[in-house]
Amino acid sequence: MSGGPAAAVGEIDDFHDLGDDVEAFRADVLRGLSQPQKQLPCKYFYDERGSRLFDRICELDAYYPTRTEMRILEDCCNEIAALTAGGASLVEFGSGASRKVRLLLDRLDRPNAYIPIDISREHLLAAARTLAADYPTLVVLPICADYTGSLALPDWAMSDARLGFFPGSTIGNFEPRAARAFLRGAAGILGDGASLVIGVDLKKDLRILHEAYNDPLGVTADFNLNLLRRINAELGGNVDIASFAHDARYNDDLGRIEMHLVSERAQTVDIAGQRFTFRAGETIHTENSYKYDLDQFRALANDAGWSHDRVWCDEDRLFSVHYLSTAT
Ligand SMILES: C[S@@+](CC[C@H](N)C(=O)[O-])C[C@H]1O[C@@H](n2cnc3c(N)ncnc32)[C@H](O)[C@@H]1O
Incomplete structure (x- = not known):
């Protein structure tokens, strides 16, 4: 030793x-929301609040992992x-x-x-x-x-x-x-x-996956939406968080759960001096969770x-x- x-x-x-640092966060958010399929890196879920929410997810009955x-x-x-x-x-x-x-x-x-x-x-x-x-x-x-x-x-x-x-x-x-x-x-x-x-x-079984990532208590939804809270708090965004909904779906072709934030109406949001437009139903892809087989x-x-x-x-x-x- x-x-x-x-x-x-x-x-x-x-x-x-x-x-x-906040500069890296800003650059990643502006880049991600400028893609044809809007996306945000999942590492930004984890500020102090996001980490506490993840700990609560780990205790949910539905979250088997x-x-x-x-x-x-x-x-x-x-x-x-x-x-x-x-x-x-x-x-x-x-x-x-x-x-x-x-x-x-x-x-x-x-x-x-x-x-x-x-x-x-x-x-x-x-x-x-x-x-x-x-x-x-x-x-x-x-x-x-x-x-x-x-x-x-x-x-x-x-x-x-x-x-x-x-x-x-x-x-x-x-x-x-x-x-x-x-x-x-x-x-x-x-x-x-x-x-x-x-x-x-x-x-x-897809039902087990669906329950785990769309828990009935809405903790996973809160965790996903925490990204928007961070954007508002740290990048001076004006995102109306209540107008976005959590959605987790299995992509069979790619063998992964995808988490999205769905804009429930057409809207524009301002973040760090840039304006982004959303169609009703348009999503921000926030996380993948690939499922493997052993081989x-x-x-x-x-x-x-x-x-x-x-x-x-x-x-x-x-x-x-x-x-x-x-x-x-
Ligand atoms: C899915 S949680 C798993 C936590 C814990 N290891 C467990 O098994 O319950 C992912 C953890 O990785 C951290 N994390 C995510 N992306 C990261 C990155 N790019 N670099 C360092 N830590 C990261 C998060 O803050 C979080 O604590």
């Missing part, structure tokens, strides 16, 4: 802030621990509330450090502080950054064994080419000899340079957890 920065017991050990992945992890984390060298640094991509990682931290052999990477600054810091208090001997180094950008782990972490963790089927938010690029990038960040535990949602994901991981070592599923084959490794 090579240690890390020194901190008071139970506190985070350092904080690296490479988060997006979280509880199913937790059950799989509970069942397989001893095997994950056996596959992973002692004294590892655990690097989580898109760590959110840092709940699932506790299952791994509790079973791994003497984990040295936990490095959560997330774009949602306040939520990341709060989750990292809570975790540091609960695991007082662990080095906890939160990094606020876009995990698709260039990122380097500190030198001390590169000399430990490294285990990446990417739960929540967040990989499904990427189009296949971008998913491959993310997996290559993660291999580059984690370095030779690293492993990656990744949760991947599976193709399934498809294995092929994707191999294409991205990972060797596919193990996979675990629940008995209903709703969700899967994969253990990948890079060459040494």
Whole structure:
């Protein structure tokens, strides 16, 4: 074990802030709303409010992915621990509330450090502080950054064994080419000899998918509409949020759930000095959530340079957890 920065017991050990700024948000929004199919990058769902709404989604009865992945992890984390060298640094991509990682931290052999990477600054810091208090001997180094950008782990972490963790089927938010690029990038960040535990949602009955992404309590709708709130609050937009409706639909050809915001009437909106026109029924495409079958994901991981070592599923084959490794 090579240690890390020194901190008071139970506190985070350092904080690296490479988060997006408002200029990048403005540029992405103006570009996205100028496309023939208006679109916005889903990473902008996650300000503090958006992250809290996502945590509520995870607790909904209709939202099967979280509880199913937790059950799989509970069942397989001893095997994950056996596959992973002692004294590892655990690097989580898109760590959110840092709940699932506790299952791994509790079973791994003497984990040295936990490095959560997330774009949602306040939520990341709060989750990292809570975790540091609960695991007082662990080095906890939160990094606020876009995990698709260039990122380097500190030198001390590169000399430990490294285990990446990417739960929540967040990989499904990427189009296949971008998913491959993310997996290559993660291999580059984690370095030779690293492993990656990744949760991947599976193709399934469309009724289950429809319920999960159009929950009856409207929490997912609120989460989707939060993007418009952010635009109004941070970019001085005048979007009438009540005139947009949430819609999630399965695109069978592409094997993905698509989330849209539907303009319920013809209207114009002003954002950061630019005017955008909407027809009644026109949509902003806000998120994709690709569903895989096991062979498809294995092929994707191999294409991205990972060797596919193990996979675990629940008995209903709703969700899967994969253990990948890079060459040494
Ligand atoms: C679907 S949630 C999953 C959260 C958690 N890992 C789980 O399994 O419940 C995606 C998480 O990734 C973060 N995120 C989304 N896009 C990101 C990006 N481009 N860079 C860094 N973090 C991102 C969000 O803030 C959020 O915490």
